[in-house]
Each structure stands twice: as C-alpha cells, then as structure tokens.
Amino acid sequence: MKNVLITLVLFLGVIIICSISVNYLNTISNDIYIENTSLKKYVETENWDKATSKSKEMSKHWHIYSNRCSVFVNHTLIDDLSLEEHKLDAYIQTKDKDEALASCDSIEFLMERIKKLETINLQNLF
Amino acid sequence: MIRTMILYTLVVLIMRLMGKRQIGELQPFELVITIMISDLASLPMQDTRIPLIHGVIPIITLLFLEIIISVLQLKSETARLIISGKPSILINKGKIDIDIMRAQRLNLNDLIQEIRLKGYYNLEDIEFAILETNGQLSIIPKTELSNATKKDLNIKCAQDSIPITLILDGQVNHKNLKLLDRDNKWLISTLNSKNINSPKEVFIALADSQGKFYMQTYEESSKNNRRKI
Numbered sequence: 001m002k003n004v005l006i007t008l009v010l011f012l013g014v015i016i017i018c019s020i021s022v023n024y025l026n027t028i029s030n031d032i033y034i035e036n037t038s039l040k041k042y043v044e045t046e047n048w049d050k051a052t053s054k055s056k057e058m059s060k061h062w063h064i065y066s067n068r069c070s071v072f073v074n075h076t077l078i079d080d081l082s083l084e085e086h087k088l089d090a091y092i093q094t095k096d097k098d099e100a101l102a103s104c105d106s107i108e109f110l111m112e113r114i115k116k117l118e119t120i121n122l123q124n125l126f
Numbered sequence: 127m128i129r130t131m132i133l134y135t136l137v138v139l140i141m142r143l144m145g146k147r148q149i150g151e152l153q154p155f156e157l158v159i160t161i162m163i164s165d166l167a168s169l170p171m172q173d174t175r176i177p178l179i180h181g182v183i184p185i186i187t188l189l190f191l192e193i194i195i196s197v198l199q200l201k202s203e204t205a206r207l208i209i210s211g212k213p214s215i216l217i218n219k220g221k222i223d224i225d226i227m228r229a230q231r232l233n234l235n236d237l238i239q240e241i242r243l244k245g246y247y248n249l250e251d252i253e254f255a256i257l258e259t260n261g262q263l264s265i266i267p268k269t270e271l272s273n274a275t276k277k278d279l280n281i282k283c284a285q286d287s288i289p290i291t292l293i294l295d296g297q298v299n300h301k302n303l304k305l306l307d308r309d310n311k312w313l314i315s316t317l318n319s320k321n322i323n324s325p326k327e328v329f330i331a332l333a334d335s336q337g338k339f340y341m342q343t344y345e346e347s348s349k350n351n352r353r354k355i
Contacts, residue, residue, distance in 0.1 A: 011190040075175040
C-alpha cells in the first residue's frame with residue numbers, strides 16, 4: 001500500500017510538472033511573439049536604432065527563458081532559436097532588411113515549433 | 127556522470143517501488159515495462175541534449191501503469207486472466223495435450239528438456255506438467271514416484287523456525303535479541319561460556335532454525351581460510 005501511495009504521489013508530481021512546463025512555454029512563446037512582432041515592424045520601417053535596442057532586449061529575455069526551458073525542452077530546439085537570435089542581431093547591426101525579416105520569421109516559426117511539441121495532437125501522438 | 131547517478135538512483139527506486147516480483151520471475155507485462163525502463167533511462171544518460179525530465183516522466187508513467195495493473199490483477203480475476211493469461215496444462219493425467227502444446231508453440235524437445243531440468247527423466251513419471259504464466263514449468267509427478275515425507279514415515283519432529291542473526295561482523299543486533307526474548311546479558315554470558323570476551327571477536331552468531339546458538343569467531347574464519355590456501 002505504501003508503494004502504491006508513493007507511486008500516486010510521484011505520478012501527481014509528474015502531472016503538475018507537465019502542466020507547469022506547458023503553461024510556462026505558452027507564456028514565453030506569447031512574450032517572444034509580441035517582442036518579435038514589434039521588432040519586425042521596426043525592421044520593416046528601417047528604424048534600426050529601435051530595432052537594435054528591441055533585439056538586445058529580446059536576446060536578454062530569451063537568455064533567461066532558454067535557461068529555464070532547457071529543463072524540459074530538447075536542447076537542440078533551444079540552440080536553433082538562440083542561433084537565429086544571434087543572426088538577427090548581426091543582420092540588424094549591418095542593416096540588412098531582407099535577412100533580418102527572414103530571421104524574425106524563423107524565430108517565430110521555431111518558437112511555435114517548441115510550443116507545438118508539447119501540445120496533445122495526432123502528429124505528436126503518432 | 128551526474129546524470130548517470132541521478133538516473134541510476136531513480137531506476138533503483140522505481141524497481142523497489144515495483145516490488146519484489148519485478149526482480150524475480152516476470153509476467154509478460156512486467157517484462158515489457160522492465161525493457162522499456164532500461165531504454166528510457168539510457169537515452170538521456172548518453173545524450174546531454176535530451177533533458178533528464180524527458181527520461182524521468184515516461185519512467186514514472188510506466189511505474190504508475192505497472193502499479194495500476196498489479197492492483198487490478200490483485201482485485202479482479204478477469205483482469206488477471208486478461209493481463210497474465212492462465213496456466214496451460216501440457217501433461218494432463220500422464221498424457222501430453224498436443225492441442226495445448228501447439229497453442230503454446232512448444233515442441234516436444236522443449237518439453238522434454240524442461241522436464242529433465244526439473245529432475246525427471248521419464249515422461250511416464252509425470253502426472254501433470256503445467257506451463258505457468260511466467261513461463262516456468264511446474265511438475266507434479268505420479269504419487270508413487272514422489273519423495274516420501276516425514277509424515278509418510280511417521281517421524282516426529284519439531285517445526286523449524288527462521289534463523290535469527292544476533293551478531294554480524296562484530297555488531298550486536300539488539301532488535302533480533304528482543305525478538306528472541308533475550309537480552310545483552312544473556313548474549314555476553316553465552317559468549318563467555320565459549321571463552322569469548324567481547325562480541326567484537328565474533329564474525330557471526332545466530333539462533334539457528336532449531337533455536338540453537340551457533341557462532342564463528344574472526345579467528346576461526348581466518349584459520350579456515352588459511353587452511354584452504
């Protein structure tokens with residue numbers, strides 16, 4: 001009976017951890033999406049000063065998020081997004097509008113991919 | 127290295143929680159779970175890109191399933207029948223049941239080999255052979271060929287009990303002494319009667335299955351070893 005109780009407690013712990021991680025992923029993906037959208041607008045209007053500061057701010061946030069995410073997200077996915085983040089920073093520095101916009105789209109796609117991996121759907125189940 | 131330590135500790139804990147059945151004879155569902163757990167634990171152990179939690183969550187989920195299945199088996203006969211199946215009688219009243227042998231995809235050589243491993247050499251000595259759900263073969267020999275017991279021979283004897291360790295590696299087990307309704311004084315006086323001054327000189331001392339005091343000192347142990355060398 002003791003074993004059954006410990007197992008139930010462990011399983012409940014797993015469910016709690018899973019729901020916390022999914023919640024956290026939803027929150028940070030929304031944050032990144034909002035920041036990325038405003039950054040995209042600055043790049044489109046070629047407002048490079050604001051784009052630079054926004055990109056730095058987003059990098060800082062992503063650095064914090066990625067450290068926490070690495071506990072429950074495959075590190076390869078996090079590395080892909082960090083790499084794109086670095087590329088975007090470099091494109092903004094060189095004022096390369098086309099590449100910067102492409103990078104913004106990549107970041108959006110990668111963040112969405114991380115989020116989608118945790119949702120319950122047929123693609124993830126099979 | 128730290129990952130390996132964490133996962134090893136977790137898997138040991140999980141196997142303990144699954145109970146003693148998991149380390150003895152495995153039922154089909156237990157075998158599946160054991161194989162899956164070993165694979166799940168080794169993946170994050172060797173690939174640092176995979177978070178530990180990706181190994182831990184499925185392992186705990188499997189533990190949960192295993193416990194649920196074993197509780198179900200405990201409570202319901204139907205569940206037991208579905209999950210573990212039922213034993214198959216391969217030899218019934220001295221006759222091999224060919225249909226059951228076919229259903230179990232067991233050939234005659236396998237059966238004879240298993241029977242030999244159980245210590246029987248003639249098929250005609252066996253009244254019943256049962257293939258248990260864990261894959262083991264149980265054999266009931268013909269009554270006239272089975273071993274005679276003390277009861278058959280009308281020999282009177284006292285019931286054996288569990289041997290209780292009193293001193294192990296020089297350390298007195300006070301809990302076991304209490305179980306025997308004895309105290310430290312009794313132990314010391316028993317040791318003194320055998321010319322031993324302290325329990326520290328004793329390698330092992332126990333009350334055997336007949337309740338008799340048995341002991342071996344370090345000196346005796348080392349002498350014995352030297353003789354063997």
